Amino acid sequence: MQEFEPKIITFLCNWCTYGAADLAGVSRFQYPANMRIIRLPCSGRVSPKMVLSAFRNGADGVWISGCHPGDCHYITGNYYARRKFTLLKEMLEHTGLEPGRIQFSWISSAEGVKFADVARTVISEVKALGPAKGMAKEFIMSQEVA
Amino acid sequence: MADVALKIREIARELLDSEKVDVVIGFKKGTLPVMSEPTIIRKASDTKDLIWDATCRLNLCNYLTGRKDRIGIIAKGCDARNIVGHIVENKIKRDQLVIIGVPCTGMADKKVLSDLAGGEVTAYSEAGDQITVSGPAGEKTVSKADVLQSNCCTCIKRNPVIFDEMAGEPVEELSPDNRFADVEAIASMDAAAKWGYFEELLSGCTRCYACKNACPLCYCPTCFVDESRPQWVGKGTDPIDIRTYHFLRAYHCAGRCTDCGACEAACPMDIKMRAFTRKSIKDCVDNYGWETGMKEGVRPPLDTFKTDDPEAFIR
Numbered sequence: 001m002q003e004f005e006p007k008i009i010t011f012l013c014n015w016c017t018y019g020a021a022d023l024a025g026v027s028r029f030q031y032p033a034n035m036r037i038i039r040l041p042c043s044g045r046v047s048p049k050m051v052l053s054a055f056r057n058g059a060d061g062v063w064i065s066g067c068h069p070g071d072c073h074y075i076t077g078n079y080y081a082r083r084k085f086t087l088l089k090e091m092l093e094h095t096g097l098e099p100g101r102i103q104f105s106w107i108s109s110a111e112g113v114k115f116a117d118v119a120r121t122v123i124s125e126v127k128a129l130g131p132a133k134g135m136a137k138e139f140i141m142s143q144e145v146a
Numbered sequence: 147m148a149d150v151a152l153k154i155r156e157i158a159r160e161l162l163d164s165e166k167v168d169v170v171i172g173f174k175k176g177t178l179p180v181m182s183e184p185t186i187i188r189k190a191s192d193t194k195d196l197i198w199d200a201t202c203r204l205n206l207c208n209y210l211t212g213r214k215d216r217i218g219i220i221a222k223g224c225d226a227r228n229i230v231g232h233i234v235e236n237k238i239k240r241d242q243l244v245i246i247g248v249p250c251t252g253m254a255d256k257k258v259l260s261d262l263a264g265g266e267v268t269a270y271s272e273a274g275d276q277i278t279v280s281g282p283a284g285e286k287t288v289s290k291a292d293v294l295q296s297n298c299c300t301c302i303k304r305n306p307v308i309f310d311e312m313a314g315e316p317v318e319e320l321s322p323d324n325r326f327a328d329v330e331a332i333a334s335m336d337a338a339a340k341w342g343y344f345e346e347l348l349s350g351c352t353r354c355y356a357c358k359n360a361c362p363l364c365y366c367p368t369c370f371v372d373e374s375r376p377q378w379v380g381k382g383t384d385p386i387d388i389r390t391y392h393f394l395r396a397y398h399c400a401g402r403c404t405d406c407g408a409c410e411a412a413c414p415m416d417i418k419m420r421a422f423t424r425k426s427i428k429d430c431v432d433n434y435g436w437e438t439g440m441k442e443g444v445r446p447p448l449d450t451f452k453t454d455d456p457e458a459f460i461r
Contacts, residue, residue: 048397049370049378052390056379069453079451082460087400087429087448089459094332094425095393096341105461118461134341137386 006060006126010035011050013043013078016067019109029116034123035063042066044077048088051102058136061101061126065118068106078106100125101132150248151198153313154220157246161218162190167244170218171209173202179270180256180279184209196220198313199272200254200290203411207231207362210238217243220313222250224297224406226306227439228362231402234446237365247309249317251275252290252298253407257416259293262286297407297420300325307440326428332421343421344389350415351388353381357419360412363399370394396422401430401447404438 012018018039024031040046043066054062064085072078085104093099103122107115158170169186174195176183182201186209187193198220206219207228217238221229226247232238254277260267263281271278278287302325305316324330332340355371358364370378371391379394380387396403396419403423410420430436433456436447 049394052393053376053378056386056390069457076451079453079455080448082455082457083434083448083451085460086433086456087426088397090429091393091397091400091422091425093337094329094340095344095389095422096337096339098337103461104459121461135386137380137384 004127004130005032006034006123006129006131007058008035008061008063008123008126009054009059010037011040011043011046011062011064012037013045013066013073014039014041015073016071016109017065017105017107017115020107020111020115023109023112024115024119027112029112031116031119032123034126035119042072042074042077042081044072044074044081044084046081046084048084051088051092055097055101055132055135056137058132060129060132061103061122063103063105063118063122065105065107068108071108097135098129100129150314151196154198154246154248155193155196157311157313158187158193158196158218158220159190161244162187162193166216167218168215170196170220170246171206172196172220172246173198173204173206176201178267180254180259180267198248200252200277201256201270203253203256203295203407204360205362205406205408208360208408210243211362211365212237213242215242218246219243220246220248221306221309222248223301223303223306224250224404226308227303227404228406230307230439230442231404231446232362233442234444235402240442244311245306245309247306247312249305249312249314250298250301251304251317252294252301253411254290254293255295256411262288262293295407295411296328296418297405297410300405302437303440308442326424328421329424329428332425345385347418347421348385348388348392351383351392351417352415353383353388353391354414356412356414357409357417358395360408361395361399362406362408363402364395366398370398392419392422395419396426399423400426401434401436402438403427 046064051062066078105118161167169188171186173182174185205225207225233240259279263279264283265281267279267281269280275290277290300322301320379390430447434447
């Protein structure tokens with residue numbers, strides 16, 4: 001049997017963590033390729049709808065990363081995001097999401113090493129949890145026409 | 147409670163007669179014995195319809211959103227907290243309102259009453275602290291304290307926080323031993339058990355949206371459930387869609403919910419969906435020391451921040 005490879009939807013802020021991902025890339029730091037990166041202007045742009053949508057469409061994990069507090073390109077975006085994430089993570093885990101499926105980090109654009117590190121950690125933690133069962137909706141993709 | 151109802155009628159009549167308000171929002175007797183019905187009264191002669199008893203479960207603040215006229219509104223403790231929220235969120239202006247405060251000793255749970263009556267309740271009456279219901283199981287008289295809604299048992303503000311008139315003597319506030327015992331009970335389960343708990347909880351949901359319609363916080367011009375590009379949540383009764391709907395509805399109320407219980411009171415399937423909102427209420431207390439609607443002019447927790455907010459979970 002093939003080893004389970006998780007799909008992890010990753011929301012990165014354009015100014016910091018996306019830059020860090022870029023730096024990790026040009027520096028040739030190795031990390032597994034389980035991530036699907038979505039670039040956002042700011043971690044404050046992340047809506048809980050997006051996170052639920054990711055799980056509903058079959059993600060095994062979600063990782064959200066932005067600038068360190070105080071370094072937001074929009075000055076305060078990640079401070080607001082932090083409160084939002086606290087309540088979101090708590091409520092998701094309250095309703096039965098395994099701890100570890102949703103992950104958060106602050107990574108500046110100079111921290112290519114940290115990016116690769118956190119990516120490896122997130123991927124290995126989600127891998128250890130196995131496929132997300134029951135979270136994805138079974139969509140009716142096509143219908144047979146008689 | 148009869149004297150409270152008389153006092154409410156008297157104040158309402160006075161307000162309408164003196165043209166201090168254009169309408170009075172209150173409760174009248176519903177078409178079913180255990181139900182009351184929100185009503186908007188324009189004529190002083192109609193104030194005789196106003197009632198007050200343990201069936202006035204709904205939250206009248208729901209009917210304030212965006213109104214332009216001058217309004218008299220009857221408010222129990224939790225409704226008054228929602229009115230504060232509405233003022234903070236610019237949904238109504240304080241000077242449009244004459245708030246008729248009612249000190250509240252809790253509302254009777256409709257499910258508990260119907261269980262007591264052994265099915266559909268055919269007659270309901272109140273005398274002091276005693277409630278009498280009739281149904282297939284005959285006539286039963288109980289103390290109101292034994293049939294309270296669960297949110298009324300953990301109420302932190304029975305007397306209205308803001309009011310212009312008062313329709314009764316202030317009542318003693320509750321001091322529950324452990325307000326969040328229900329949330330902690332869920333917290334002690336493992337992830338699979340939590341998942342199963344909520345699966346079971348939501349199994350009866352028909353997506354009628356009574357909970358969001360009864361909620362004073364749900365006033366977006368287009369609700370996320372109606373958005374189709376992108377479609378965040380499907381329309382049917384797929385378990386994942388039901389869960390997504392309830393989760394997002396509750397999350398939209400994070401830091402704004404006063405635990406008034408209107409959602410559960412309105413639910414035709416008796417789903418206890420406060421299991422979702424209770425968690426965010428507890429988190430707001432634990433992380434930000436926040437109680438909704440206790441003070442005018444304070445921004446809600448998700449609309450503000452502190453530079454040293456807790457962030458232990460962020461790498």
